[in-house]
Amino acid sequence: MTKQILVSYVLFYTSMIMAQNKDLYSIDKIENDVHKRNIGKVTFMNGNIPLEVYKETDFLDSYDLKLKSDLNIRVFMDNSVGNYLHQLAPDLPAEELLKKGNLQFSFYIDNQFIYKENIHYGCNFGSGGSKQTSTTFRVPLTNSKGEDWWSMYMWDRFKENGGQKVLTDGTHLLKIEIRPYVNLQEKIKTGNLIAEGKVKLVIKTPKLTRKQIEIQPIQANSGWEISSLNFDKKKIESLNTAIANYELKDITSIVVIHDNKLLLEEYFNDADRKTLHNTRSAGKSFASTLMGIAIEEGYIKSENQKLEEFYDLKKYANYQTKKDSIRIKDLLTMSSSFDGSDSDSNSLGNEENMYPTANWVKFALDLPVDKAKANGRQWDYFTAGVVLLGDILDKSVPEGLEKYADKKLFAPLNITSYKWQYTPQNVANTAGGLQMRSLDYAKYAQLYKNNGIWNGKQIVATEWISKTLTHQIQIPKRNNEFYGYLFWNKTILFEGKSYETFYCAGNGGNHFVIFKTLPLVVIITSKAFNKPYGHSQSNKIVQDYILPAVLKN
Template structure:
């Protein structure tokens, strides 16, 4: 305001000055001065002055709980909508004669789905960033299908606090990372930091959300966008105290199994960052509890525990006769542009070697990082993951030695994408998740938008338990065959031991083997495992499935669920 006032004063001075000044000279002087002042205003911000913590308040805890609707589906001009307390997307789309829908909106975002045979629901995905959010739209009055999309994965934020960390500011350079007072959201992966005049912008390539901030002398007005469409805006001020994140209490669920000692340890942080524990015995839920604000409606980041789900998808594709045998070479499934990478040794990389971590490829940097499991940083920063993985040197002959990593199942996802007739995610939904009555889940993709079989799915703990029960029941769910009995049996076999893990665990088709000791007795468990402490335990001899989810991503306690299972759960199951 001061600059505008000064400009007005100078304007009056010039026009009130001697009449000898030519009118054109007056205008030229004003124009030059105006742009000089504006340039000073817009380009004066040094991002070093904004480096540090900023904070503000969201206007509602449900601002990221978005409603999705498809209206008038039978008409010539059906409408696709996304809204919260404001109308975010409202557009017509072209309907085809087949039951599959694909609707592009807000730049690179799209919805794809299939209308059920009875016409009562639409199951599909919103593609945003690297994630495929499953959406179930249910038909209501007036031929309208509605559902909910939670881009932040949580059903409702427990805190209105919003934080922004501006880092490494210098001139126009900086990085910025948003945080929420509700730390159940797994965080943003921000990039593409730009500054133009007094506006900064960046995006979260995981969720697909965009951020645009206007810089002021003592604040930042930050917009959160879906493409170009505004979700909400927040006024931020410099933080003067430490950020307050988390600390929420979950309501206790009623259970038939008493695990009070375990609960005390979790409450005292002896088992830190434990988010959920669920146990079923003989198909009945006997224990269910959530901690630190988590609940049954929040899909949890499974990390590599979803590799075991990837194995199930391969088995279903095999059962559907989409490929002939697990002895088929990976090159049978790859486009022509990758065939030049085939040689006498790599041609022996088959589906089974990928399922058992035995391809022999050094694509996860084993020889350089023997202590690092699933070192995806070797190929994920590259533009062509398939090329980078297959260009890696061979450590040994396929199907001879197992080394745990994520490049092997990544190639499985590429192979399965090549054999299904439509989008791989729709195949996964129709042949596995719908049959398990699982609808609240998220699939992480690779850079090409293909489901990433190396890990990163989000399922609720209850749905993780369902998946474990499916395998305990040898491929059946509620009496219905989903995966063949033979595939489950082959998946649970111990093919060889993992050479690059401390316990040298036995390994099946993307399933871990482990033996626990309880009162001098050995109990064998077959497990899905993910970084940070995401476990599905399947114990056939006890007819038991257990799920533990955690948030130990940086403290070295990623295997803590094994201790909980052995010391605090198995002794009670053996009584």
């Protein structure tokens, strides 16, 4: 009797385990012969070779890894990511499962572990790739054609976290291991190995020419008086070397203004003086400038005006009286009570939720308020709020925002070559993306250094410049960093001295830096969009190269 009970228990327990581990999704049928023969492998290929023509002879044993290359992987599995996750956490409902986990990539160089990353649950695997059903996928690790993939950012993070240090000249063995992971109550549970693969990477640092290293001569007709400052030219040559050999990546221009005169004008990676640079969110600061001009001219009473003076907020979703009292100033300082945070991917007001909508202003005004936020008290980066500032300006100034900006700001600075992006309502987009030449960005930054004066004329009121370049609000979790009116603030330490800066910043490391106590303005444009090194390397350029060169004495 006891034996029968034991056998029944074992059968019951086994059936329960099998029921728990039963696939959640019906996977795509594995019919490709290459796939069948290579299940469990990470294979390497040069570029994107479609699965239907991919052959074992395309698998790479060795690859010359250059500054610009197209190293791809194709992964062959025997199940889908969704089912692997279900095996790890069989009790999680399907709708939660794919928001709790994904794949874990581990990188080894010469059999030494270097880096591990649990990729974000939102990362997908290209067109047609489904985490529920697909059993194979292709992603690029490097790309020379300007593609934008999470996998390339992962590769960059691998290099930033030890990979670059060990990938010295010579031949190295790269191994990649892939496992599923699930985040269960902030505890990571990792599954068994799904796939792995190896390839030899051949690294050869290209020899630089003298032209790549030497300081670029300033051509005629810059529109600036040329500085005669005796700076450390060796330091700038070392900067150019770092950019040329890709230690500093994707930099397109560096302009330095010293004492209102042009000191350096350098272009890289196919850019030149005529290039219109997309500096992303650095363009937000122009909304602040135009708001100051509109207030000075009386089209807007003051930055303390409230949203209720411009919109009938009861017509929008999630109305609360607290929304009425949001001020222009709260939007300028990123401290409104809207439930919006670009740093939180789960935030209702995250900018990525705004862009697909048909009306960005309505998106912003429909947002609820955050009960935990008091207007003007808590900083939280909020792009949709800057869109509201643009809309307020557009409906308040003569002939709309775009013509007003050209007449009141760009024409006085003799900025004639520029390009706006637009909202779905065809209003100039103050959220970012205003493209200009580097020398014209320098004019804009120098205007603030000059307290709003250009060629003897007051373009922006001195009082507005002062309010803008003020510690309006502390930036959380950043020591001694503040925010003004759509300008950032931080202090740079150099050789034991502190130098305070206000600056515009945009995705990729685009920086317009204004030194408070030095006669110095620095413009850095970059295409390192979404790259982990974008902002840090721009900071490095200022601190490790520009300041030592200018302050050599």
